[in-house]
Amino acid sequence: MNHAAPRRSDATRAAILSAARERFAADGYERATIRSIAADARIDPAMVMRYFGTKAGLFAAAATLDLQLPDPAAIPRDCAGTAIAAHFLERWENDEALAAMLRGAATNDYAAAEARRVFTDQVRPMVAGLCPNPEEATIRAALIDSQLLGIALNRYLLRLPPIAALSRAEIAAWIGPTIQRYLTGPLPSDDSEPFTTPPQAAPDPAS
Amino acid sequence: MNHAAPRRSDATRAAILSAARERFAADGYERATIRSIAADARIDPAMVMRYFGTKAGLFAAAATLDLQLPDPAAIPRDCAGTAIAAHFLERWENDEALAAMLRGAATNDYAAAEARRVFTDQVRPMVAGLCPNPEEATIRAALIDSQLLGIALNRYLLRLPPIAALSRAEIAAWIGPTIQRYLTGPLPSDDSEPFTTPPQAAPDPAS
DNA sequence: GTCTATAATTCGATAGAC
């Protein structure tokens, strides 16, 4: 029973959500104001409150994200690393909800919790489909998550020139083997002490 | 000529800076208020303005960071990866300016520019000391930066449980080989098309 | 459903007494 009762206000809701995603992605949670979002959507600010109740409610509705991760069974286990990297980069550039979520997560507790939930509900299950041991899968998934988010942080949020200048394929080629190793490589041996280095300079005492 | 004229107000300045680092690290730039920082330092809010002029000026003074990266010449080139990872994690846990900078960079333009400057002035030169080709060194440094920041993001900002639960040595053992490969590994071959995957589910049309 | 008006806070920044 498809009860998708098409209200007349659905277009308005969609316009608000689209504008909200843009603003949250560009400015972060605090600096993106209800007023600016409403202005972008060419809608009265009071309508935003009417539809979504609070600013937090609007963020929750706008920053819901689906990574659309591929079915693990459909990926050859040996080229999964590069495939996952390429898929992630493609998704990022076609869904502003990712930037909204990451920028928001830096300062907003709800967004941070939601980012953790994306890991638990989407990233980890996919990795678990490629790694039999559940405990290992959790750690391996978290490491993959770290590498992917680190690239996204530098490329899309900080816009660090060397990373921003590379093509998606080049990045995927670089980090693909990393993800592959986190996915299927051997556990690190914990026998050797890490080589420690003397700091180059003493800390500046409270400039 | 050491003209470090010790004013009597240096203790006050230091107290403000310490409180500011904590607040900026915990709350981000926007949510950390002059009033809350002054309260933490048990100092009148007007004094903060007197010493640092503006909120941005306070952030600039508080979030200045020195990674104290080791001299490249002092590191054996083959164990540099794990050593760099361990050093970075140690620095992070002993200087709140790093968290202040990263959290601020998500929403504040000055902080983002400063984060890029840390890369250019500190990370890249160290990598250049271990990699002869300058162009390669820049890309390799940016990839290393991405892996390190991705870990920091998940561990210290998002507090993703699987990453937060690991010890520093365990993380260094996992990501050390990654950094080592970015540092001294071969350039990726660009001959093969990445394996593309069909998305698992269709995007939800504007829920 | 849509919009005007405004309440209730909170913030950064300033002026000026002491």
Added chain:
DNA sequence: GTCTATCGAATTATAGAC
């Protein structure tokens, strides 16, 4: 140097006319 008082602006959110 220190603190009180406050300005002016911006925010989320609500009340209510139409």
